Each structure stands twice: as C-alpha cells, then as structure tokens.
Amino acid sequence: xxxxxxxxxxxxxxxxxxxxxxxxxxxxxxxxxxxxxxxxxxxxxxxxxxxxxxxxxxxxxxxxxxxxxxxxxxxxxxxxxxxxxxxxxxxxxxxxxxxxxxxxxxxxxxxxxxxxxxxxxxxxxxxxxxxxxxxxxxxxxxxxxxxxxxxxxxxxxxxxxxxxxxxxxxxxxxxxxxxxxxxxxxxxxxxxxxxxxxxxxxxxxxxxxxxxxxxxxxxxxxxxxxxxxxxxxxxxxxxxxxxxxxxxxxxxxxxxxxxxxxxxxxxxxxxxxxxxxxxxxxxxxxxxxxxxxxxxxxxxxxxxxxxxxxxxxxxxxxxxxxxxxxxxxxxxxxxxxxxxxxxxxxxxxxxxxxxxxxxxxxxxxxxxxxxxxxxxxxxxxxxxxxxxxxxxxxxxxxxxxxxxxxxxxxxxxxxxxxxxxxx
Numbered sequence: 242x243x244x245x246x247x248x249x250x251x252x253x254x255x256x257x258x259x260x261x262x263x264x265x266x267x268x269x270x271x272x273x274x275x276x277x278x279x280x281x282x283x284x285x286x287x288x289x290x291x292x293x294x295x296x297x298x299x300x301x302x303x304x305x306x307x308x309x310x311x312x313x314x315x316x317x318x319x320x321x322x323x324x325x326x327x328x329x330x331x332x333x334x335x336x337x338x339x340x341x342x343x344x345x346x347x348x349x350x351x352x353x354x355x356x357x358x359x360x361x362x363x364x365x366x367x368x369x370x371x372x373x374x375x376x377x378x379x380x381x382x383x384x385x386x387x388x389x390x391x392x393x394x395x396x397x398x399x400x401x402x403x404x405x406x407x408x409x410x411x412x413x414x415x416x417x418x419x420x421x422x423x424x425x426x427x428x429x430x431x432x433x434x435x436x437x438x439x440x441x442x443x444x445x446x447x448x449x450x451x452x453x454x455x456x457x458x459x460x461x462x463x464x465x466x467x468x469x470x471x472x473x474x475x476x477x478x479x480x481x482x483x484x485x486x487x488x489x490x491x492x493x494x495x496x497x498x499x500x501x502x503x504x505x506x507x508x509x510x511x512x513x514x515x516x517x518x519x520x521x522x523x524x525x526x527x528x529x530x531x532x533x534x535x536x537x538x539x540x541x542x543x544x545x546x547x548x549x550x551x552x553x554x555x556x557x558x559x560x561x562x563x564x565x566x567x568x569x570x571x572x573x574x575x576x577x578x579x580x581x582x583x584x585x586x587x588x589x590x591x592x593x594x595x596x597x598x599x600x601x602x603x604x605x606x607x608x609x610x611x612x613x614x615x616x617x618x619x620x621x622x623x624x625x626x627x628x629x630x631x632x633x634x635x636x637x638x639x640x641x642x643x644x645x646x647x648x649x650x651x652x653x654x655x656x657x658x659x660x661x662x663x664x
Contacts, residue, residue: 321397324374339618341380342581342606347613352376358413370398370406378403379410383582383603408595411602419601422608425485428516428531434480438570439563439660440534442522444515445477445485447535447545448571450579452489453588454596474600477506477533482574483608489597506533510544527655534567541649546656556661560653563660576621578607586622 337345352359352372359376361369370378378396381387382403393400425431428444435443451471477486486506509515516531523529530544541547548564549557579586582603591599610617 324377324396328377329373335618338615340384341377342384342617343380343610343613343615347609347615348376348380349373351609354417355410355413358417359409370402375406376410378406379602380606382407383411383584383599383606386583386587408591408598411595411598414602414605415598418605418609422605422612423484423487423601425479425516428520431479431485432520432531435567438480438567440532440567441524441656442520442529443532443534443567445479445533446567446571447475447477447533447539448568448575449473449475450575452585452596452600455588455590472596472600476571476575476604478571478574480570481611482570482577483611484574484604487601487604489600510542524655524659527651529652529655532652534564536568540645541653542645543648543652545649546653547649549653549657556657559660559664560657573621574607576623577611577617578603579622580617580619581607581610 332340332345334344337343337348341348343351355376356372359372363369374396378392378398381395382389382392385392387395389400389403392403396403398406425444431444432442435441450473452474454470454472473490475488475490476484479485488506506515510531510533513519513530519531521528521530533545535545535547537548537550539545539547546564548561553561585600585603589596589599
C-alpha cells in the first residue's frame, strides 16, 4: 500500500510539472499531444484504483485541462462596419467618385462584369468575400497610395488577403475587359473629332509615360533621371483621351531596337487592318491613309506623322502646331490616368509578373470612367514630358527605314501644304 501511495504521489507531481510545461509552450506540438494522452491515461487509472484519492470530478477537470492545451486564437476579430454599413449604405455619388473614381451604379455594373472570375463558393470553413468587396479592395488599392496594412484595416480583412484580392481583380479585368474596352470604337466619330482639331483622317495620338517600379534584376534595364526603375507605357489615344492601344516595354538598351517592330499596332496599321475598311482621303492626288500622330522619336511612316525638325517654313510650323495641339490630348489623358489610379504615379510595389495586369487594369478602368463621363475629382498629374523628350541613354528610340520615311514624308508634306492653303 505504501508503494502504491508513493507511485500516486510521483504521478501527481509529474502531472503538475507536465501541465506547467505544456502551458508555457516549451515542447513541440507533437510531443505535447503525446504527453497529454499519457497523462490523461494515468489519471484515468488513478481514478479506477483509488477513487477516494482521485474522485471523478477531479479526474474530468484534469483531463479537460490537459486536452485543452494552451489557449490560442486562430484569427483576430476585425470589424466589417466601414464597408457594409458606411460605404454601401450611406455614401453619396460624390463620395463614390472621389474615392472609387466612379459612381455606385458603374461600380455595381463592373462587379457584374467581373463576377465570373471573382465569385467564390461558400465552404464549411468560412464565408468568402463578396464580389463587391473584392472589387472595392482592388479599386481602393489602385486609387490610393495606402499600404496593404491600411487597406486591410479599412476593409476588415487580413493584409495577405488584400494582396491576393488586389492581383485577382487586376487579372480578372485583363482577362474579361481588355479587348472590350481598349479598342478603336466608332472610327468615324474619332476621325471627325480629330478633324475638328485640325487633322483629317486621324484615328489616334501616340505618347509615352514612365511607370515607376521596384528594382528588378534584368539585363539592360536602365534607371531614370528621377532615380527609379521605370517601365515605359506607350499608349495610343482617341480624340477624347481614351486608350485604343497600349504597349509596355522595359526601359533599357536590350529592348530599344526591336520594340517598335514588335508592336501589334505596327503590323495592323501596315496591313490596313487596324481601322475597319481602312478609309483613305485624297489630297492633291496623294492618298492619305488613316493616321496616327507621334513625337520626334517615332519613325516617320505613311500612317505615322511626326513633327518637322529642319528648315521650318510657315507651312511646316503650322503642321507642327496642329500636331502639338492634338498631342495635348494624350498628355492630359496620361495625367488623368495617373491622377485616378495613383499606384502608377508612385513606385509600383508588385512582383514583376504582376506589373502588366496592374497597368492594364488601370488603363481599362480609365477608359470605363472616361466613357461614362466620370470627372476626375483630384487634379490630373502633369506629364513629365521633359524627361521623356531628352532621350537619355537607355531611353526608348525607334529604328528608321528609308522606304517608310520616303512615303511618310510625302504624306507629311502634302498635309503641311494643305493646312497652309486652307488655314
């Protein structure tokens, strides 16, 4: 009997030490589970051998304490009130325009367009985020410079959830809306709009802007004058500043020579397939094809007009003046693009493979807002044209081909004389 009591005392003392050790978290999880099972078995045996010393109530209490282990929360409690009760129920149209860059009706239509890609099924674990909340998180991250932590606290989700949802929304926009929204629509209306600005048979104006990004290890990538690593976004806009074509390129020596030749727009305009029907206008017995206006660093072609640079007479100066007036449309469009979606104005902190979906998402949403007539509440960001026009080492430049320059010069001279005679 004395030996049995000694065994009991040892077991009880061991139990006290193990319990203290378990709750201090000093043992690996698998070892803790094993120790709990052994001690629970020991307590059960003590109750069977000596019910007076170890009664049933004490046995259950000790067993429950052992099985419970350390108290840990698997998720933190966060509030959903700001999105569900403030934004969706109380915000007026001005607040929607200021914060999400579009009205609530446009926002809900956008959600329906993206629903096939963003809808998630409800599981036994937890309810998924609604499509509306996913799109709201994506638009908020695009429109502000807030970090992931701030956006997470605002919408009542985890920080990693914000990063995941943000990219999912951009990928859905690229997949479902890019070809639908970034395209030449109603070319007759676009040509009429440019004709009112002084340029006949024109379907677009081409310009470029820098997109600051994180440093990336890529051969030939150059750094801009402002000290960041940029990507070059080249866009072609219609007379209202809506993008009809976009191309992205690394700013570096490795991509300069072949970038323009690889443009889809280049092949489509050369083949006459970009503008439906490829309508031409005859001026002084010269057939003028559908035109796109560019700057001095673009190659002169029969469909791509660039400014005169040498021996400027009055007709050439008038031509340059009208081209510059049209070019302001593109500069203002880039200003509104970065003014709406401020993630493009500061360093874009996303992985390299996600840069294109984010930029494409901003361009598509810009066209959506422009088409719906949603004004930009904030001031447009000025286009840093001086940095682009200086063409430093590593700046994108285009090759010039003699046969293209000859045809392009004929069209340009014809238009310059036409402007002068009909001024």
